[in-house]
Amino acid sequence: MTLFPRVVNETTSRELRKTFRNPSEIFYPLIFFVLVLTMFPFSIPPVPGLFNSLASGILWTAALLAISLSLETLFKADYGSGALEVIYLSGADLVLVSIGKSLGHWIISGLPIALLAFPIGWALDLNFLTLWVLVLTLMLGSATMSLTGASISALTVGLRGGGFLLVMLTLPFFVPLLIFGSSAATNASLGIVPEAELYFLGGMFVLSLTVAPWATAHAIRIRLG
Amino acid sequence: MSPRKKKMLTLALAVAGLAIATALILTAFEKNLMYFYSPSEIAMGDAPENRPFRIGGMVVKGSVIREKDTLGVWFNLTDYTNERMVYYKGILPDLFREGQGIVAKGGLNETGLFVATEVLAKHDENYMPPEVADALKKSQKYQNSK
Amino acid sequence: MMNFLHKYASLRNFYFLSLRLSRWLVLPFVFTLVYGLIGALWIAPQDYQQGESFRIMYVHVPSAWLSMFVYMNMVGAAVLTLIWRVKLSEIVLRACAPLGAIFTFLALVTGSIWGKPMWGTWWVWDARLTSELLLLFIYFGIIALFHAIEDRRMAAKACALLTLVGAVNIPIIHYSVEWWSTLHQGPTVSKIGAPSIHIDMLIPLIVMSVSFTLYFIIMCLARIRIGIREYDKNSNWVKNLVTSTLQKEHSQ
Secondary structure: OOOOOOHHHHHHHHHHHHHHOOHHHHHHHHHHHHHHHHHHHHHHHHHOOOHHHHHHHHHHHHHHHHHHHHOOOOHHHHHHHHHHHHHHOOOHHHHHHHHHHHHHHHHHHHHHHHHHHHHHHHHHHHHHHHHHHHHHHHHHHHHHHHHHHHHHHHHHHHOOOOHHHHHHHHHHHHHHHHHHHHHHHHHHOOOOHHHHHHHHHHHHEEEEEEEHHHHHHHHHHHHHH | OOOOOHHHHHHHHHHHHEEEEEEHHHHHHHHHHHHHHHHHHHHOOOOOOOOOOOEEEEEEOOOOOOOOOOOOOEEEOOOOEEEEEEEEEEEOOOOOOOOOEEEEHHHOOOOEEEEEEEEEEEEOEEOHHHHHHHHHHHHHHHHHHO | HHHHHHHHHOOOHHHHHHHHHHHHHHHHHHHHHHHHHHHHHOOOOEEEEOEHHHHHHHHHHHHHHHHHHHHHHHHHHHHHHHOOOOOOOOHHHHHHHHHHHHHHHHHHHHHHHHHHHHOOOOOOOOHHHHHHHHHHHHHHHHHHHHHHOHHHHHHHHHHHHHHHHHHHHHHHHHHHHOOOOOOOOOOOOOOOOOOOOOOHHHHHHHHHHEEEEHHHHHHHHHHHHHHHHHHOOOOHHHHEEEEEEEHHHHHH
Protein backbone atom coordinates (compact mmCIF):
# COMPACT_ATOMS: atom_id res chain seq x y z
CA MET A 1 0.00 0.00 0.00
CA THR A 2 1.63 3.22 -1.08
CA LEU A 3 -1.28 5.47 -0.25
CA PHE A 4 0.29 6.60 3.02
CA PRO A 5 3.91 7.25 3.97
CA ARG A 6 5.69 4.21 5.40
CA VAL A 7 5.74 5.55 8.98
CA VAL A 8 1.97 5.90 9.00
CA ASN A 9 1.48 2.35 7.71
CA GLU A 10 3.85 0.86 10.22
CA THR A 11 2.41 2.76 13.18
CA THR A 12 -1.12 1.82 12.23
CA SER A 13 -0.37 -1.84 11.69
CA ARG A 14 1.57 -1.92 14.96
CA GLU A 15 -1.45 -0.45 16.78
CA LEU A 16 -3.72 -3.07 15.20
CA ARG A 17 -1.36 -5.96 15.97
CA LYS A 18 -1.08 -4.77 19.57
CA THR A 19 -4.85 -4.70 19.91
CA PHE A 20 -5.50 -8.05 18.24
CA ARG A 21 -3.01 -9.67 20.55
CA ASN A 22 -5.22 -8.48 23.42
CA PRO A 23 -8.64 -8.44 21.76
CA SER A 24 -10.62 -7.60 24.90
CA GLU A 25 -9.64 -3.98 24.34
CA ILE A 26 -11.69 -3.78 21.14
CA PHE A 27 -14.77 -4.85 23.02
CA TYR A 28 -14.50 -2.38 25.93
CA PRO A 29 -15.69 0.67 23.97
CA LEU A 30 -18.34 -1.39 22.19
CA ILE A 31 -19.73 -2.87 25.39
CA PHE A 32 -19.61 0.52 27.10
CA PHE A 33 -21.47 2.01 24.11
CA VAL A 34 -24.25 -0.58 24.35
CA LEU A 35 -24.41 -0.27 28.15
CA VAL A 36 -24.87 3.51 28.02
CA LEU A 37 -27.61 3.02 25.43
CA THR A 38 -29.51 0.60 27.64
CA MET A 39 -29.49 3.10 30.51
CA PHE A 40 -31.72 5.53 28.62
CA PRO A 41 -34.92 3.46 28.37
CA PHE A 42 -34.84 3.20 32.18
CA SER A 43 -34.40 6.93 32.72
CA ILE A 44 -36.77 8.30 30.06
CA PRO A 45 -40.51 8.43 30.80
CA PRO A 46 -42.19 5.42 29.17
CA VAL A 47 -44.06 7.51 26.60
CA PRO A 48 -44.54 5.33 23.50
CA GLY A 49 -42.15 6.35 20.75
CA LEU A 50 -40.20 8.82 22.88
CA PHE A 51 -37.06 6.70 23.06
CA ASN A 52 -37.19 6.05 19.32
CA SER A 53 -37.52 9.74 18.55
CA LEU A 54 -34.52 10.50 20.75
CA ALA A 55 -32.60 7.49 19.43
CA SER A 56 -30.19 9.27 17.10
CA GLY A 57 -29.20 11.82 19.73
CA ILE A 58 -28.71 9.11 22.34
CA LEU A 59 -26.67 6.97 19.95
CA TRP A 60 -24.44 9.94 19.25
CA THR A 61 -24.01 10.77 22.95
CA ALA A 62 -23.16 7.17 23.84
CA ALA A 63 -20.67 6.96 20.97
CA LEU A 64 -19.08 10.23 22.06
CA LEU A 65 -18.60 8.99 25.63
CA ALA A 66 -17.28 5.59 24.54
CA ILE A 67 -14.75 7.13 22.16
CA SER A 68 -13.64 9.78 24.69
CA LEU A 69 -12.94 7.06 27.24
CA SER A 70 -11.17 4.82 24.74
CA LEU A 71 -8.76 7.63 23.84
CA GLU A 72 -6.85 6.83 27.03
CA THR A 73 -5.51 3.59 25.52
CA LEU A 74 -3.95 5.49 22.62
CA PHE A 75 -0.64 6.23 24.38
CA LYS A 76 -0.94 4.51 27.76
CA ALA A 77 0.74 1.19 26.96
CA ASP A 78 3.49 2.75 24.85
CA TYR A 79 4.20 5.34 27.52
CA GLY A 80 4.33 2.72 30.28
CA SER A 81 6.58 0.30 28.38
CA GLY A 82 8.91 3.00 27.12
CA ALA A 83 8.05 2.25 23.49
CA LEU A 84 6.94 5.85 23.01
CA GLU A 85 10.37 7.04 24.10
CA VAL A 86 12.04 4.65 21.67
CA ILE A 87 9.86 5.96 18.83
CA TYR A 88 10.70 9.52 19.88
CA LEU A 89 14.43 8.84 20.04
CA SER A 90 14.42 6.91 16.74
CA GLY A 91 13.93 10.24 14.99
CA ALA A 92 10.76 9.14 13.22
CA ASP A 93 8.51 11.98 12.09
CA LEU A 94 6.17 12.34 15.07
CA VAL A 95 3.50 13.99 12.93
CA LEU A 96 3.26 10.87 10.79
CA VAL A 97 3.38 8.67 13.89
CA SER A 98 0.44 10.66 15.27
CA ILE A 99 -1.56 10.16 12.09
CA GLY A 100 -0.83 6.43 12.22
CA LYS A 101 -1.83 6.24 15.88
CA SER A 102 -5.12 8.08 15.25
CA LEU A 103 -5.90 5.90 12.25
CA GLY A 104 -5.25 2.76 14.30
CA HIS A 105 -7.42 4.07 17.13
CA TRP A 106 -10.25 4.89 14.75
CA ILE A 107 -10.19 1.40 13.20
CA ILE A 108 -10.54 -0.25 16.60
CA SER A 109 -13.00 2.18 18.27
CA GLY A 110 -14.84 4.66 16.03
CA LEU A 111 -15.37 2.38 13.05
CA PRO A 112 -16.87 -0.58 14.99
CA ILE A 113 -19.12 1.76 16.98
CA ALA A 114 -20.36 3.44 13.80
CA LEU A 115 -21.04 0.03 12.23
CA LEU A 116 -22.75 -1.25 15.38
CA ALA A 117 -25.03 1.80 15.34
CA PHE A 118 -26.60 0.41 12.16
CA PRO A 119 -28.21 -2.75 13.62
CA ILE A 120 -29.08 -0.94 16.87
CA GLY A 121 -30.75 1.89 14.97
CA TRP A 122 -32.50 -0.68 12.80
CA ALA A 123 -33.88 -2.40 15.89
CA LEU A 124 -35.14 0.99 17.07
CA ASP A 125 -37.16 1.42 13.85
CA LEU A 126 -35.06 4.22 12.38
CA ASN A 127 -35.66 4.60 8.65
CA PHE A 128 -32.98 3.78 6.11
CA LEU A 129 -31.95 7.35 5.37
CA THR A 130 -31.42 7.92 9.10
CA LEU A 131 -29.40 4.74 9.44
CA TRP A 132 -27.06 5.68 6.62
CA VAL A 133 -26.70 9.25 7.85
CA LEU A 134 -26.07 8.00 11.37
CA VAL A 135 -23.32 5.61 10.27
CA LEU A 136 -21.74 8.21 8.00
CA THR A 137 -21.78 11.02 10.59
CA LEU A 138 -20.48 8.69 13.28
CA MET A 139 -17.63 7.61 11.01
CA LEU A 140 -16.69 11.19 10.17
CA GLY A 141 -17.20 12.41 13.73
CA SER A 142 -15.28 9.58 15.37
CA ALA A 143 -12.38 10.03 12.95
CA THR A 144 -12.26 13.72 13.92
CA MET A 145 -12.37 12.68 17.59
CA SER A 146 -9.52 10.18 17.13
CA LEU A 147 -7.41 12.91 15.52
CA THR A 148 -8.08 15.79 17.92
CA GLY A 149 -8.41 13.56 20.97
CA ALA A 150 -4.96 12.11 20.32
CA SER A 151 -3.31 15.41 21.22
CA ILE A 152 -5.11 15.59 24.57
CA SER A 153 -4.50 11.88 25.15
CA ALA A 154 -0.78 12.49 24.69
CA LEU A 155 -0.89 15.46 27.07
CA THR A 156 -2.60 13.50 29.85
CA VAL A 157 -0.86 10.13 29.44
CA GLY A 158 0.40 8.66 32.69
CA LEU A 159 -1.19 11.29 34.95
CA ARG A 160 -3.16 10.42 38.03
CA GLY A 161 -6.86 10.72 37.31
CA GLY A 162 -5.88 10.54 33.66
CA GLY A 163 -9.15 9.00 32.45
CA PHE A 164 -11.40 11.61 34.05
CA LEU A 165 -9.09 14.40 33.05
CA LEU A 166 -9.02 13.20 29.47
CA VAL A 167 -12.82 13.07 29.18
CA MET A 168 -13.10 16.47 30.87
CA LEU A 169 -10.64 18.04 28.47
CA THR A 170 -11.95 16.42 25.29
CA LEU A 171 -15.72 16.77 25.68
CA PRO A 172 -15.88 20.58 25.21
CA PHE A 173 -14.02 20.20 21.93
CA PHE A 174 -16.40 17.48 20.77
CA VAL A 175 -19.56 19.51 21.39
CA PRO A 176 -19.81 20.94 17.84
CA LEU A 177 -19.51 17.41 16.42
CA LEU A 178 -22.28 16.19 18.72
CA ILE A 179 -24.56 19.14 17.85
CA PHE A 180 -24.27 18.75 14.10
CA GLY A 181 -23.92 14.98 14.04
CA SER A 182 -27.08 14.33 15.98
CA SER A 183 -28.93 17.13 14.21
CA ALA A 184 -28.04 15.46 10.90
CA ALA A 185 -29.52 12.18 12.09
CA THR A 186 -32.62 13.89 13.52
CA ASN A 187 -33.19 15.71 10.24
CA ALA A 188 -32.75 12.50 8.29
CA SER A 189 -35.43 10.87 10.44
CA LEU A 190 -37.76 13.68 9.34
CA GLY A 191 -36.95 12.97 5.70
CA ILE A 192 -34.56 15.87 5.14
CA VAL A 193 -31.18 15.13 3.55
CA PRO A 194 -28.80 16.88 5.98
CA GLU A 195 -26.36 18.31 3.44
CA ALA A 196 -25.28 21.26 5.61
CA GLU A 197 -24.37 19.07 8.58
CA LEU A 198 -22.45 16.61 6.39
CA TYR A 199 -20.46 19.46 4.85
CA PHE A 200 -19.72 20.78 8.34
CA LEU A 201 -18.56 17.41 9.67
CA GLY A 202 -16.46 16.89 6.54
CA GLY A 203 -14.88 20.28 7.06
CA MET A 204 -14.11 19.52 10.70
CA PHE A 205 -12.54 16.21 9.67
CA VAL A 206 -10.24 17.82 7.11
CA LEU A 207 -9.37 20.59 9.55
CA SER A 208 -8.43 18.14 12.29
CA LEU A 209 -6.47 15.99 9.82
CA THR A 210 -4.47 19.08 8.89
CA VAL A 211 -3.88 20.56 12.34
CA ALA A 212 -4.29 17.87 15.01
CA PRO A 213 -1.27 15.64 14.17
CA TRP A 214 1.05 18.62 14.71
CA ALA A 215 -0.50 19.31 18.09
CA THR A 216 -0.19 15.61 18.99
CA ALA A 217 3.45 15.49 17.93
CA HIS A 218 4.12 18.55 20.05
CA ALA A 219 2.24 17.07 22.99
CA ILE A 220 4.41 13.92 22.82
CA ARG A 221 7.54 16.09 22.82
CA ILE A 222 6.28 18.03 25.85
CA ARG A 223 5.43 14.93 27.86
CA LEU A 224 8.73 13.24 27.10
CA GLY A 225 10.57 16.40 28.05
CA MET B 1 13.19 13.29 -0.67
CA SER B 2 15.42 16.19 0.28
CA PRO B 3 14.55 18.00 3.52
CA ARG B 4 13.76 21.17 1.58
CA LYS B 5 11.42 19.36 -0.74
CA LYS B 6 9.79 17.65 2.20
CA LYS B 7 9.22 20.97 3.94
CA MET B 8 7.60 22.42 0.81
CA LEU B 9 5.36 19.38 0.46
CA THR B 10 4.28 19.61 4.11
CA LEU B 11 3.49 23.29 3.74
CA ALA B 12 1.52 22.69 0.53
CA LEU B 13 -0.49 19.90 2.20
CA ALA B 14 -1.22 22.10 5.21
CA VAL B 15 -2.42 25.00 3.06
CA ALA B 16 -4.52 22.67 0.92
CA GLY B 17 -6.05 21.07 4.03
CA LEU B 18 -6.96 24.42 5.55
CA ALA B 19 -8.44 25.63 2.26
CA ILE B 20 -10.59 22.51 1.81
CA ALA B 21 -11.76 22.65 5.43
CA THR B 22 -12.70 26.32 5.15
CA ALA B 23 -14.55 25.72 1.88
CA LEU B 24 -16.54 22.82 3.37
CA ILE B 25 -17.47 24.69 6.55
CA LEU B 26 -18.48 27.83 4.65
CA THR B 27 -20.63 25.72 2.31
CA ALA B 28 -22.29 24.22 5.37
CA PHE B 29 -23.18 27.62 6.78
CA GLU B 30 -24.49 28.85 3.43
CA LYS B 31 -27.02 26.04 3.59
CA ASN B 32 -28.63 27.49 6.72
CA LEU B 33 -27.19 25.16 9.31
CA MET B 34 -28.96 26.94 12.13
CA TYR B 35 -32.56 26.52 10.88
CA PHE B 36 -33.31 30.19 11.18
CA TYR B 37 -35.50 31.78 8.53
CA SER B 38 -36.86 35.22 7.74
CA PRO B 39 -40.44 35.71 6.50
CA SER B 40 -39.08 36.28 2.96
CA GLU B 41 -37.20 32.98 2.98
CA ILE B 42 -40.36 31.24 4.16
CA ALA B 43 -42.35 32.92 1.37
CA MET B 44 -39.84 31.51 -1.12
CA GLY B 45 -40.46 28.04 0.30
CA ASP B 46 -37.00 27.57 1.82
CA ALA B 47 -38.19 26.55 5.28
CA PRO B 48 -38.35 22.84 6.12
CA GLU B 49 -41.86 21.40 6.18
CA ASN B 50 -41.74 18.82 8.92
CA ARG B 51 -38.99 20.05 11.15
CA PRO B 52 -39.28 22.77 13.80
CA PHE B 53 -37.33 25.88 12.88
CA ARG B 54 -36.90 29.44 14.05
CA ILE B 55 -38.34 32.57 12.52
CA GLY B 56 -37.04 36.04 13.21
CA GLY B 57 -38.50 39.46 12.46
CA MET B 58 -40.18 42.59 13.76
CA VAL B 59 -43.68 42.51 15.24
CA VAL B 60 -45.83 44.55 12.84
CA LYS B 61 -47.44 47.57 14.52
CA GLY B 62 -51.15 47.10 15.16
CA SER B 63 -51.11 43.43 14.23
CA VAL B 64 -51.24 41.96 17.73
CA ILE B 65 -54.59 40.30 18.48
CA ARG B 66 -55.13 38.63 21.84
CA GLU B 67 -57.59 35.79 22.24
CA LYS B 68 -60.29 36.39 24.84
CA ASP B 69 -59.97 34.40 28.09
CA THR B 70 -56.86 32.50 27.00
CA LEU B 71 -53.18 33.30 26.59
CA GLY B 72 -53.37 32.88 22.82
CA VAL B 73 -52.06 35.69 20.69
CA TRP B 74 -51.74 36.35 16.95
CA PHE B 75 -49.31 38.75 15.39
CA ASN B 76 -47.53 39.40 12.13
CA LEU B 77 -43.76 39.28 11.78
CA THR B 78 -42.02 41.28 9.09
CA ASP B 79 -38.56 41.61 7.63
CA TYR B 80 -39.77 44.71 5.74
CA THR B 81 -40.27 42.69 2.55
CA ASN B 82 -42.64 39.92 3.56
CA GLU B 83 -44.91 39.19 6.49
CA ARG B 84 -45.86 35.98 8.21
CA MET B 85 -48.65 35.45 10.70
CA VAL B 86 -47.66 33.79 13.98
CA TYR B 87 -49.81 32.17 16.64
CA TYR B 88 -48.55 31.56 20.15
CA LYS B 89 -50.22 30.39 23.33
CA GLY B 90 -48.30 31.19 26.49
CA ILE B 91 -46.70 33.95 28.50
CA LEU B 92 -44.84 36.47 26.39
CA PRO B 93 -41.58 38.02 27.63
CA ASP B 94 -41.59 41.57 29.05
CA LEU B 95 -39.93 42.99 26.02
CA PHE B 96 -42.57 41.68 23.61
CA ARG B 97 -44.27 44.67 22.04
CA GLU B 98 -45.16 46.06 18.66
CA GLY B 99 -42.14 47.05 16.61
CA GLN B 100 -39.89 44.73 18.64
CA GLY B 101 -37.59 42.16 17.09
CA ILE B 102 -38.44 38.64 18.22
CA VAL B 103 -37.37 35.06 17.58
CA ALA B 104 -40.02 32.33 17.59
CA LYS B 105 -39.57 28.59 17.42
CA GLY B 106 -42.18 26.32 15.89
CA GLY B 107 -43.43 25.27 12.48
CA LEU B 108 -45.90 26.06 9.71
CA ASN B 109 -49.33 24.47 9.72
CA GLU B 110 -51.30 23.56 6.56
CA THR B 111 -52.64 27.08 6.14
CA GLY B 112 -49.19 28.66 6.33
CA LEU B 113 -49.69 29.99 9.85
CA PHE B 114 -46.54 29.78 11.96
CA VAL B 115 -47.49 28.05 15.20
CA ALA B 116 -44.87 28.95 17.81
CA THR B 117 -43.93 26.81 20.78
CA GLU B 118 -41.61 29.46 22.17
CA VAL B 119 -41.36 33.21 21.71
CA LEU B 120 -38.23 35.08 22.73
CA ALA B 121 -37.81 38.83 22.51
CA LYS B 122 -34.54 40.05 21.06
CA HIS B 123 -33.51 43.43 22.35
CA ASP B 124 -31.32 45.53 20.13
CA GLU B 125 -27.85 46.82 20.87
CA ASN B 126 -29.12 50.38 21.33
CA TYR B 127 -29.39 51.87 24.78
CA MET B 128 -30.88 55.30 25.40
CA PRO B 129 -33.16 57.09 27.86
CA PRO B 130 -36.88 57.20 26.92
CA GLU B 131 -36.80 60.95 26.27
CA VAL B 132 -34.04 60.53 23.72
CA ALA B 133 -35.90 57.68 22.06
CA ASP B 134 -38.98 59.90 21.83
CA ALA B 135 -36.96 62.77 20.43
CA LEU B 136 -35.37 60.46 17.85
CA LYS B 137 -38.78 59.22 16.80
CA LYS B 138 -40.10 62.77 16.47
CA SER B 139 -37.17 63.89 14.37
CA GLN B 140 -37.61 60.87 12.13
CA LYS B 141 -41.28 61.68 11.70
CA TYR B 142 -40.32 65.26 11.02
CA GLN B 143 -37.90 64.14 8.34
CA ASN B 144 -40.41 61.74 6.87
CA SER B 145 -43.08 64.41 6.67
CA LYS B 146 -40.75 66.78 4.88
CA MET C 1 14.70 44.05 22.43
CA MET C 2 16.12 40.78 23.76
CA ASN C 3 17.96 42.72 26.42
CA PHE C 4 14.75 44.39 27.49
CA LEU C 5 12.91 41.05 27.53
CA HIS C 6 15.70 39.51 29.48
CA LYS C 7 15.72 42.21 32.11
CA TYR C 8 11.99 42.19 32.75
CA ALA C 9 11.60 38.49 32.22
CA SER C 10 14.07 37.93 35.02
CA LEU C 11 11.84 36.72 37.80
CA ARG C 12 13.48 38.78 40.51
CA ASN C 13 13.21 42.06 38.64
CA PHE C 14 9.66 41.37 37.67
CA TYR C 15 8.76 40.55 41.26
CA PHE C 16 9.75 43.97 42.55
CA LEU C 17 8.43 45.76 39.46
CA SER C 18 5.04 44.11 39.92
CA LEU C 19 5.01 45.03 43.61
CA ARG C 20 5.47 48.71 42.74
CA LEU C 21 3.00 48.51 39.85
CA SER C 22 0.31 46.93 42.05
CA ARG C 23 0.63 49.70 44.63
CA TRP C 24 0.21 52.27 41.89
CA LEU C 25 -2.87 50.52 40.49
CA VAL C 26 -4.88 50.14 43.71
CA LEU C 27 -6.00 53.76 43.85
CA PRO C 28 -7.17 53.95 40.20
CA PHE C 29 -9.03 50.68 40.73
CA VAL C 30 -10.92 51.92 43.80
CA PHE C 31 -11.64 55.23 42.10
CA THR C 32 -12.98 53.70 38.88
CA LEU C 33 -15.05 51.17 40.82
CA VAL C 34 -16.74 53.81 42.99
CA TYR C 35 -17.23 56.22 40.11
CA GLY C 36 -18.43 53.42 37.82
CA LEU C 37 -20.95 52.14 40.35
CA ILE C 38 -22.33 55.61 41.01
CA GLY C 39 -22.55 56.19 37.28
CA ALA C 40 -24.17 52.81 36.68
CA LEU C 41 -26.73 53.00 39.47
CA TRP C 42 -27.62 56.70 39.62
CA ILE C 43 -26.28 58.82 36.78
CA ALA C 44 -27.22 56.52 33.90
CA PRO C 45 -30.86 57.06 32.90
CA GLN C 46 -33.40 54.30 32.41
CA ASP C 47 -33.36 52.56 29.07
CA TYR C 48 -36.21 53.30 26.64
CA GLN C 49 -36.96 49.59 26.22
CA GLN C 50 -35.59 47.79 29.22
CA GLY C 51 -36.16 50.26 32.05
CA GLU C 52 -33.95 49.58 35.06
CA SER C 53 -33.10 46.00 34.09
CA PHE C 54 -30.42 47.04 31.64
CA ARG C 55 -28.19 48.11 34.57
CA ILE C 56 -26.97 44.53 35.01
CA MET C 57 -25.04 45.29 31.84
CA TYR C 58 -22.51 47.13 34.00
CA VAL C 59 -21.40 43.83 35.51
CA HIS C 60 -22.18 41.61 32.56
CA VAL C 61 -20.30 43.44 29.82
CA PRO C 62 -17.02 43.94 31.77
CA SER C 63 -17.07 40.28 32.87
CA ALA C 64 -17.69 39.05 29.36
CA TRP C 65 -14.98 41.34 28.00
CA LEU C 66 -12.51 40.06 30.58
CA SER C 67 -13.43 36.42 30.02
CA MET C 68 -12.03 36.85 26.51
CA PHE C 69 -9.29 39.36 27.33
CA VAL C 70 -7.81 37.00 29.94
CA TYR C 71 -7.85 34.19 27.41
CA MET C 72 -6.09 36.36 24.83
CA ASN C 73 -3.42 37.09 27.44
CA MET C 74 -3.08 33.38 28.01
CA VAL C 75 -2.69 32.77 24.28
CA GLY C 76 0.13 35.33 24.25
CA ALA C 77 1.75 33.69 27.26
CA ALA C 78 1.31 30.26 25.66
CA VAL C 79 3.15 31.36 22.52
CA LEU C 80 5.99 32.82 24.60
CA THR C 81 6.11 29.58 26.62
CA LEU C 82 6.24 27.23 23.65
CA ILE C 83 8.39 29.16 21.21
CA TRP C 84 10.73 31.31 23.32
CA ARG C 85 10.51 29.25 26.52
CA VAL C 86 10.13 32.39 28.65
CA LYS C 87 9.88 31.27 32.27
CA LEU C 88 7.79 34.24 33.34
CA SER C 89 5.12 33.48 30.75
CA GLU C 90 4.66 30.02 32.28
CA ILE C 91 3.85 31.69 35.58
CA VAL C 92 1.53 34.18 33.89
CA LEU C 93 -0.35 31.34 32.21
CA ARG C 94 -0.89 29.62 35.54
CA ALA C 95 -1.91 32.85 37.25
CA CYS C 96 -4.50 33.79 34.60
CA ALA C 97 -6.54 30.61 34.28
CA PRO C 98 -8.64 30.73 37.50
CA LEU C 99 -9.28 34.47 37.06
CA GLY C 100 -10.54 33.87 33.54
CA ALA C 101 -12.80 31.10 34.80
CA ILE C 102 -14.28 33.44 37.44
CA PHE C 103 -15.05 36.19 34.92
CA THR C 104 -16.58 33.68 32.50
CA PHE C 105 -18.77 32.30 35.27
CA LEU C 106 -19.82 35.82 36.26
CA ALA C 107 -20.64 36.71 32.66
CA LEU C 108 -22.81 33.59 32.30
CA VAL C 109 -24.67 34.14 35.58
CA THR C 110 -25.33 37.85 35.07
CA GLY C 111 -26.33 37.18 31.46
CA SER C 112 -28.77 34.58 32.67
CA ILE C 113 -30.30 36.98 35.22
CA TRP C 114 -30.60 39.60 32.49
CA GLY C 115 -32.08 37.14 30.01
CA LYS C 116 -34.97 35.99 32.18
CA PRO C 117 -36.98 39.26 32.23
CA MET C 118 -35.85 40.50 28.81
CA TRP C 119 -35.80 37.53 26.48
CA GLY C 120 -38.19 35.44 28.53
CA THR C 121 -35.75 32.66 29.32
CA TRP C 122 -32.78 32.00 31.61
CA TRP C 123 -30.87 30.20 28.96
CA VAL C 124 -31.01 29.46 25.25
CA TRP C 125 -28.64 27.17 23.40
CA ASP C 126 -27.69 29.84 20.92
CA ALA C 127 -24.19 30.24 19.57
CA ARG C 128 -23.04 33.07 21.86
CA LEU C 129 -24.17 31.41 25.07
CA THR C 130 -22.99 27.95 24.10
CA SER C 131 -19.53 29.10 23.05
CA GLU C 132 -19.15 31.13 26.27
CA LEU C 133 -20.11 28.03 28.28
CA LEU C 134 -17.52 26.03 26.37
CA LEU C 135 -14.98 28.71 27.27
CA LEU C 136 -15.74 28.04 30.94
CA PHE C 137 -15.17 24.31 30.41
CA ILE C 138 -11.90 25.02 28.61
CA TYR C 139 -10.75 27.15 31.56
CA PHE C 140 -11.67 24.29 33.92
CA GLY C 141 -9.71 21.89 31.72
CA ILE C 142 -6.60 24.09 31.76
CA ILE C 143 -6.79 24.47 35.56
CA ALA C 144 -7.23 20.72 35.98
CA LEU C 145 -4.27 19.96 33.72
CA PHE C 146 -2.09 22.38 35.71
CA HIS C 147 -2.93 20.47 38.88
CA ALA C 148 -2.47 17.03 37.32
CA ILE C 149 1.14 17.41 36.20
CA GLU C 150 3.63 17.58 39.05
CA ASP C 151 6.53 19.05 37.13
CA ARG C 152 5.72 22.77 36.92
CA ARG C 153 7.54 23.49 33.71
CA MET C 154 6.07 20.49 31.92
CA ALA C 155 2.62 21.44 33.24
CA ALA C 156 3.01 24.94 31.87
CA LYS C 157 4.03 23.66 28.44
CA ALA C 158 1.18 21.16 28.32
CA CYS C 159 -1.31 23.86 29.36
CA ALA C 160 0.16 26.24 26.80
CA LEU C 161 -0.61 23.71 24.07
CA LEU C 162 -4.13 23.19 25.40
CA THR C 163 -4.62 26.96 25.54
CA LEU C 164 -3.64 27.27 21.89
CA VAL C 165 -5.99 24.44 20.86
CA GLY C 166 -8.83 26.12 22.82
CA ALA C 167 -8.14 29.47 21.17
CA VAL C 168 -10.34 28.50 18.20
CA ASN C 169 -13.28 29.22 20.48
CA ILE C 170 -12.44 32.92 20.99
CA PRO C 171 -13.29 34.21 17.48
CA ILE C 172 -16.38 32.00 17.56
CA ILE C 173 -17.57 33.73 20.76
CA HIS C 174 -16.79 37.16 19.41
CA TYR C 175 -18.34 36.81 15.98
CA SER C 176 -21.16 34.44 16.92
CA VAL C 177 -23.65 37.32 17.12
CA GLU C 178 -22.76 38.38 13.59
CA TRP C 179 -22.37 34.99 11.93
CA TRP C 180 -25.53 33.45 13.28
CA SER C 181 -28.93 34.93 14.00
CA THR C 182 -28.55 34.66 17.73
CA LEU C 183 -30.91 35.91 20.39
CA HIS C 184 -27.98 37.78 21.89
CA GLN C 185 -27.74 41.34 20.59
CA GLY C 186 -24.86 42.59 18.51
CA PRO C 187 -21.91 44.58 19.85
CA THR C 188 -22.68 48.06 21.15
CA VAL C 189 -19.45 49.77 22.11
CA SER C 190 -17.23 48.66 19.23
CA LYS C 191 -19.87 49.51 16.64
CA ILE C 192 -18.57 52.04 14.15
CA GLY C 193 -20.78 54.88 13.01
CA ALA C 194 -23.97 56.07 14.66
CA PRO C 195 -23.81 56.07 18.46
CA SER C 196 -25.98 53.25 19.69
CA ILE C 197 -25.68 53.99 23.38
CA HIS C 198 -26.40 57.23 25.16
CA ILE C 199 -23.30 59.00 26.49
CA ASP C 200 -24.50 58.94 30.13
CA MET C 201 -24.88 55.17 29.84
CA LEU C 202 -21.66 54.66 27.93
CA ILE C 203 -19.27 56.41 30.33
CA PRO C 204 -20.09 54.22 33.36
CA LEU C 205 -19.79 51.15 31.12
CA ILE C 206 -16.30 52.12 30.03
CA VAL C 207 -15.31 53.10 33.58
CA MET C 208 -16.58 49.78 34.92
CA SER C 209 -14.70 47.87 32.21
CA VAL C 210 -11.51 49.73 33.11
CA SER C 211 -12.15 48.99 36.78
CA PHE C 212 -12.64 45.26 36.16
CA THR C 213 -9.51 45.19 34.01
CA LEU C 214 -7.50 46.89 36.77
CA TYR C 215 -8.87 44.38 39.26
CA PHE C 216 -7.74 41.57 36.97
CA ILE C 217 -4.26 43.07 36.61
CA ILE C 218 -3.84 43.54 40.37
CA MET C 219 -5.04 40.02 41.16
CA CYS C 220 -3.00 38.53 38.35
CA LEU C 221 0.17 40.30 39.50
CA ALA C 222 -0.39 39.04 43.05
CA ARG C 223 -0.81 35.48 41.75
CA ILE C 224 2.27 35.90 39.57
CA ARG C 225 4.29 36.96 42.64
CA ILE C 226 3.21 33.81 44.46
CA GLY C 227 4.19 31.82 41.39
CA ILE C 228 7.60 33.50 41.20
CA ARG C 229 8.29 32.72 44.86
CA GLU C 230 7.43 29.08 44.22
CA TYR C 231 9.56 28.84 41.07
CA ASP C 232 12.55 30.52 42.64
CA LYS C 233 12.14 29.14 46.14
CA ASN C 234 15.69 27.82 46.26
CA SER C 235 17.30 31.10 45.24
CA ASN C 236 18.90 33.41 47.74
CA TRP C 237 16.73 36.43 47.10
CA VAL C 238 13.52 34.55 47.88
CA LYS C 239 15.08 33.10 51.03
CA ASN C 240 16.16 36.59 52.11
CA LEU C 241 12.71 37.95 51.32
CA VAL C 242 11.02 35.32 53.45
CA THR C 243 13.44 35.72 56.36
CA SER C 244 13.08 39.49 56.39
CA THR C 245 9.28 39.23 56.36
CA LEU C 246 9.37 36.74 59.21
CA GLN C 247 11.72 38.96 61.19
CA LYS C 248 9.43 41.94 60.69
CA GLU C 249 6.45 39.95 61.93
CA HIS C 250 8.32 38.73 65.00
CA SER C 251 9.68 42.11 66.00
CA GLN C 252 6.17 43.57 66.04
